[in-house]
Amino acid sequence: MRVLILFGTNEGHTHKIARFLSDRLSGQGHEVTMADARDLPVDLSPACHDLVIVAARVHAGASPRAVLGFVRRRREALQRMPTAFISVSMAAARHRPGDAEREAQYVDQFIAKTGWMPGHIYHAAGARLYTKHNALTRWILGLVDRHRDDTSCDHEFTDWEKLAAFADEVADAANQLAQEGGGDGECA
Numbered sequence: 001m002r003v004l005i006l007f008g009t010n011e012g013h014t015h016k017i018a019r020f021l022s023d024r025l026s027g028q029g030h031e032v033t034m035a036d037a038r039d040l041p042v043d044l045s046p047a048c049h050d051l052v053i054v055a056a057r058v059h060a061g062a063s064p065r066a067v068l069g070f071v072r073r074r075r076e077a078l079q080r081m082p083t084a085f086i087s088v089s090m091a092a093a094r095h096r097p098g099d100a101e102r103e104a105q106y107v108d109q110f111i112a113k114t115g116w117m118p119g120h121i122y123h124a125a126g127a128r129l130y131t132k133h134n135a136l137t138r139w140i141l142g143l144v145d146r147h148r149d150d151t152s153c154d155h156e157f158t159d160w161e162k163l164a165a166f167a168d169e170v171a172d173a174a175n176q177l178a179q180e181g182g183g184d185g186e187c188a
């Protein structure tokens, strides 16, 4: 099965998630293409794949513009084929009251902005990469996190096992459809 994993990242953790998914699905014999939303080949077409997974980080409540743009442009093709959306945020780590509502809002907003309803949705807890920031931003992020963690080093909250189970579930569903001859999109 041909799988496209499109990701939108700032600090790199969503890229790491995309690589993890790619390794997992390649290991199952699938042909995986990874694409950074900021640097997309002009001819990249969802319809040339049997499954598209979009992974996007949340910053200030929003997904990357480049991801939103790609999904808007390719919405019709995406709507007709097996897809999954992975929203990567700190809210998904559920450290603060209201995080469950926030993570749901991020995805609702993504759907409202793009008009695309993904076949599967996953909320991935991201990472606090304090060391990638200057002292001021690190201090602000520490404040947002209510000094829960040491800001002199990085912290990762992704549950890799659950993410792997999600990837398997999505791939199995798409594989079944591909074998049944599903996917009516033309590769263009």
Ligand SMILES: Cc1cc2nc3c(=O)[nH]c(=O)nc-3n(C[C@H](O)[C@H](O)[C@H](O)COP(=O)(O)O)c2cc1C
Pocket: 008, 009, 010, 011, 012, 013, 014, 015, 057, 058, 059, 060, 061, 062, 088, 089, 090, 091, 092, 102, 125, 126, 127, 128, 129
């Ligand atoms: C400047 C900044 C703003 C952020 N805003 C939010 C936010 O509004 N909601 C949230 O849940 N997480 C927020 N996060 C956490 C990121 O979603 C999380 O760190 C994620 O792993 C970043 O992914 P990336 O490394 O792919 O950019 C923010 C992180 C930074 C650095």
